[in-house]
Amino acid sequence: xxxxxKLFGKNEEVNQQQSGGKEMLxxxxxxxxxxxxxxxxxxxxxxxxxxxQRGDAAYEIIDIAEFKxxxxxxxxxxxxxxxxxxxRVASCDGFVFIVSxxxxxxxxxxxxxxxxxxxEWNNKAAGIVSYGSVGGARAAEHLRGILGEVSIADVRVxxxxxxxxxxxxxxxxxxxxxxxxxVNDMLDQVIAWSGALKTIR
Ligand SMILES: Cc1cc2nc3c(=O)[nH]c(=O)nc-3n(C[C@H](O)[C@H](O)[C@H](O)COP(=O)(O)O)c2cc1C
Numbered sequence: 653x654x655x656x657x658k659l660f661g662k663n664e665e666v667n668q669q670q671s672g673g674k675e676m677l678x679x680x681x682x683x684x685x686x687x688x689x690x691x692x693x694x695x696x697x698x699x700x701x702x703x704x705q706r707g708d709a710a711y712e713i714i715d716i717a718e719f720k721x722x723x724x725x726x727x728x729x730x731x732x733x734x735x736x737x738x739x740r741v742a743s744c745d746g747f748v749f750i751v752s753x754x755x756x757x758x759x760x761x762x763x764x765x766x767x768x769x770x771x772e773w774n775n776k777a778a779g780i781v782s783y784g785s786v787g788g789a790r791a792a793e794h795l796r797g798i799l800g801e802v803s804i805a806d807v808r809v810x811x812x813x814x815x816x817x818x819x820x821x822x823x824x825x826x827x828x829x830x831x832x833x834x835v836n837d838m839l840d841q842v843i844a845w846s847g848a849l850k851t852i853r
Contacts, residue, residue: 677709677846679839680744684751684762686717691783694825695813696750699781702835703748708843714740716765724767734768741772746779746846747804748838753784753791758798766798773802775853777845779838780810783819787812805849807841809834 681700685692696713703711719737722729751758766773780795782788789812799806811834813819818827 677745677843677850678743679703679709679711679746679748679842679846680714680740681711681748682750682762682765683713683715683717684749685759686761687752687759689823690752691819691823691825692750692752695781695783698825698827699748699750699835702832703839706836706839708839709745709846714744716761719765721761721765721768724764737765738769738772741769744776745850746777746842748779748781748842749795751780751782751788751791751795753782753788756790757794758791762795763798766802770802773799773804775803775805775849777805777807777842777849779807779842781813781835781838782810783813783815785815787814805845807838807845809838809841811835811838 681696681703683690683692683696693713693715696715700711700713703709716737719733720730721733721737722731749762751762754760757763778799780792782792782795784791792810792812796806811831813825813827813831815822818825818831820826
């Protein structure tokens with residue numbers, strides 16, 4: 653195992669090999685819900701499947717639930733997952749946020765996870781894939797305001813999935829074909845901006 657893979661893990665070595673020595677961009681696909689029975693993983697895996705076919709970056713799912721973050725600063729909370737959360741986010745050049753709409757905003761879990769970090773987010777790009785009764789549009793617009801504050805450049809193209817037409821019974825994900833193109837258009841912008849912003853970090 654080489655020097656970089658010791659520092660950052662095996663994936664980095666594979667990424668470098670795939671790109672002929674030049675390190676590939678790494679894009680984290682962040683699952684924005686920790687709710688038991690959530691549909692978020694179905695959406696995240698679908699985005700990753702589309703992304704992996706492009707061959708332009710190393711895409712990985714980052715599941716907030718894995719880190720078991722208590723509310724930030726909560727007395728007696730076990731924040732032992734915070735260091736790993738910080739490392740995962742820091743290792744990325746850009747993000748795709750998988751966003752569900754909760755009371756016209758993002759989930760409390762995603763807001764809390766965003767609040768935990770600052771430098772790790774700064775000067776990176778992100779796309780938003782949202783879902784809800786009106787495509788999660790209100791949650792996505794709230795998220796854009798938050799991303800501005802943590803210096804993440806959020807791209808314009810925004811795949812918005814309807815709980816009525818892209819899901820069966822609101823919980824089995826069956827996206828319309830047209831949504832695939834939207835994800836690719838969003839990723840085109842995320843890759844371009846992630847590469848550009850890497851030069852100023
Ligand atoms: C507390 C709560 C509030 C919700 N509020 C909204 C809402 O304002 N707009 C909307 O479109 N869907 C709303 N929903 C429906 C969620 O978007 C839907 O359940 C979605 O599947 C949640 O994502 P998840 O399964 O990945 O957690 C709400 C769901 C919950 C549990």
